[in-house]
Amino acid sequence: MSTGPKAHVLVVEDDAPSRAILAYLAEDQGRARVSQAASAREMHAILARDAANLIILDLNLPDESGLSLARQLRTRSEVPIIVVTGDDSRDTRLAALEIGVDDFQTKPYDLKELGLRIRNQLRRSMAIRRPGQLESSARVAFAGFVLDHSERILERAEGPAVHLTPNEFMILAALLRRRNSSVSRASLLDAIGDSGDGPSDRAVDIYIKNLRAKIESDPRTPVIIATVRGFGYRLVG
Template structure:
């Protein structure tokens, strides 16, 4: 029987910590909690964690800086929680590598759906017999392997992608030379009905361009189509 997935909730509100601990434990997760960045790093150093729920509004600490620290030293799934009205924090959080965001106050069922969606997208598929024959994709000087969830350049070097970046690139290689709207991209990466705002996809596109384009300011692979969305202009070869 597989081990329960492990969530780490980082929030200074003890009521929120207790609520989320009880709720997610009841949903079959193992849950750890921390009230600040130091506690977060202590838990991560002590045991494997599958996903961090990080409140950006920690008093005396910059939640965005903690997001930056996580992405420098840890490659698990990350959802940011924010009660701030401005969308700028969500945008910056996504730019720094968060996989998703949830605005406070939130519905527990929506948060659970977001957690499950991110974990599903970040989970390796090697143990799924139905995925064993999944194709790899070659484009430009890269090879994308959905089974191993890796992107490698022509030298064989792995290029680190967040869950969101990986799923976005996967959608592009599966639909080359086709204009995809922001809504279409959000639906294909987060599931139909996912709530979003246009800047969320734009932010992930910008991050992905910085990793695969030779000149992110003048992209040749992921092209913007004014008023319509984005088009993946590379020639894609499917290898089974």
């Protein structure tokens, strides 16, 4: 990590002294740059403008459950997540691991050990995101379109780009990550779970309807985004 762009670590912790310690460990003598958030709202605002290579996440936040945040993050990406929490119960640990977090550390944690765990997760994250691989994962082709995650736009093979709202983009990205598999409405809700208007199952259906109007040749008989009756949707192709 000593050459090229620095890795970006996002520390999400509402307790200021704990947040400062985690940021210090993550910074690792200048090897990484660190952003700090004291709430879920701040976390979402940072990620909207700057992708992270690693997220260190406290489970006890003032505005949203850390487990819910981890579920939303995992729905959208494979960014490594290290959970730090004072809750050492078996149920909480299993719930976090089932969601797909990469590490689970209970307070009080050993500073040297946690520092090494952070460094190891970053090393793996940056190795996966080598320049030659980043392009293929950032631009995903399907059905005559290319979804560009870095620019957050939907390109046509021919013609102008398609304008997507932020929620439409996140739903389409979630469907693409599980291409040809059924995705539940609940999972799609998780993909847009940071919305301030409290999205519902009905909202997901409206976003899908709007997406179909933008990408289907005939939105009344969709062939790209199929309905899975009583469950959710599936992106075909």
